[in-house]
Amino acid sequence: MAGVQLSALSTLNYRNLAPSTLEFPAGVTGIFGENGAGKTNLLEAVYLALTGLTDAPRLEQLVQQGEQEAYVRADIEQGGSLSIQEVGLGRGRRQLKVDGVRVRTGDLPRGSAVWIRPEDSELVFGSPSGRRAYLDSLLSRLSQRYGQHLSRYERTVAQRNAALKAGENWAMEVWDDTLVNLGTEIMLFRRRALGRLDELAREANEQLGSRKVLTLALSESTTPEQYAYDLTSRRAEELARGSTVTGPHRDDLLLTLGDFAAGDYASRGEGRTIALALRRAELELLAEKFKEKPVLLIDDFTAELDPNRRQYLLDLAASVPQAIVTGTEEAPGAALTLRAQAGRFTEELRQEVGA
Numbered sequence: 235m236a237g238v239q240l241s242a243l244s245t246l247n248y249r250n251l252a253p254s255t256l257e258f259p260a261g262v263t264g265i266f267g268e269n270g271a272g273k274t275n276l277l278e279a280v281y282l283a284l285t286g287l288t289d290a291p292r293l294e295q296l297v298q299q300g301e302q303e304a305y306v307r308a309d310i311e312q313g314g315s316l317s318i319q320e321v322g323l324g325r326g327r328r329q330l331k332v333d334g335v336r337v338r339t340g341d342l343p344r345g346s347a348v349w350i351r352p353e354d355s356e357l358v359f360g361s362p363s364g365r366r367a368y369l370d371s372l373l374s375r376l377s378q379r380y381g382q383h384l385s386r387y388e389r390t391v392a393q394r395n396a397a398l399k400a401g402e403n404w405a406m407e408v409w410d411d412t413l414v415n416l417g418t419e420i421m422l423f424r425r426r427a428l429g430r431l432d433e434l435a436r437e438a439n440e441q442l443g444s445r446k447v448l449t450l451a452l453s454e455s456t457t458p459e460q461y462a463y464d465l466t467s468r469r470a471e472e473l474a475r476g477s478t479v480t481g482p483h484r485d486d487l488l489l490t491l492g493d494f495a496a497g498d499y500a501s502r503g504e505g506r507t508i509a510l511a512l513r514r515a516e517l518e519l520l521a522e523k524f525k526e527k528p529v530l531l532i533d534d535f536t537a538e539l540d541p542n543r544r545q546y547l548l549d550l551a552a553s554v555p556q557a558i559v560t561g562t563e564e565a566p567g568a569a570l571t572l573r574a575q576a577g578r579f580t581e582e583l584r585q586e587v588g589a
């Protein structure tokens with residue numbers, strides 16, 4: 235299967251990165267350097283330039299301290315054509331362009347990158363909101379319609395909560411109709427997507443050598459059939475709390491390992507395996523949908539102490555058309571190796587054996 239290719243990344247005023255244009259070959263690029271050198275920042279910039287997405291709580295965190303604006307640009311080869319994606323960042327503002335024309339985040343190619351990070355374990359051990367974010371981000375990339383429904387739904391919940399806080403019981407009928415329509419679409423889409431996601435994550439967990447079966451399921455706070463009734467019957471509670479207590483914004487993605495809830499019972503190592511399986515499933519689902527393998531970004535393979543999982547990460551990187559792998563030591567077998575030092579990246583030339 236062909237893949238998205240990042241030919242070059244340019245950055246200006248992005249976190250601690252020195253202004254530069256880096257070229258990337260097909261295959262694996264290994265980036266090594268000490269802690270704080272800027273390896274994660276570079277992967278974050280690549281992910282942002284390819285997808286328009288970031289999970290930084292505030293956009294200004296991405297702008298180099300002392301500067302007002304930052305810029306990243308990806309030169310991309312996809313399905314035989316070349317394109318340039320640019321992201322400009324200012325205070326609370328993100329401007330995206332494809333080939334010079336302004337676009338919205340949802341208009342960027344949505345299957346172009348997957349990012350695996352050590353903190354992915356939080357998907358297993360953290361709160362339901364992290365798992366919902368994983369699911370929603372993936373489903374929004376699989377379906378633009380899902381992303382649109384979700385953002386309208388989230389806006390409606392916020393507006394409805396404001397009305398509940400103001401005690402505007404009379405306004406609920408209008409909000410409830412919109413909420414039920416959008417919420418039902420979201421629940422049904424999640425249910426449809428979960429079957430394949432569950433299969434892929436289970437397979438990956440098995441390939442990672444886990445002897446316990448991983449199962450993914452939705453824990454829904456209501457159902458499409460029940461939603462309108464639940465909203466009405468819990469109205470008094472909602473008015474007292476000033477918030478919408480039922481609907482897909484309260485769902486969770488249940489991860490079960492063997493017979494037990496993974497978040498409560500899995501070991502740290504089992505949790506890391508599950509998180510990796512979820513990312514692998516994300517990679518495969520995006521590839522199935524867009525018929526192209528995403529660029530794979532692996533942050534700190536050296537944080538992975540278990541030899542099996544470390545090898546799995548390196549094998550996964552070698553199996554896709556393009557991957558960028560960071561670590562405090564060099565990734566073996568890389569087509570290009572860059573040394574990271576204080577936000578700069580220089581090519582590390584191999585000594586020829588016998589030279």
Ligand SMILES: Nc1ncnc2c1ncn2[C@@H]1O[C@H](COP(=O)(O)OP(=O)(O)OP(=O)(O)O)[C@@H](O)[C@H]1O
Pocket residue numbers: 248249250267268269270271272273274275276294295296297298299534562574
């Ligand atoms: N907006 C910013 N302006 C300037 N520097 C920043 C900004 N945001 C983060 N930094 C700095 O960037 C540095 C590099 O961080 P990064 O996480 O990329 O390092 P790393 O090479 O991945 O290290 P590690 O191996 O520890 O994960 C940190 O020292 C951080 O303080």
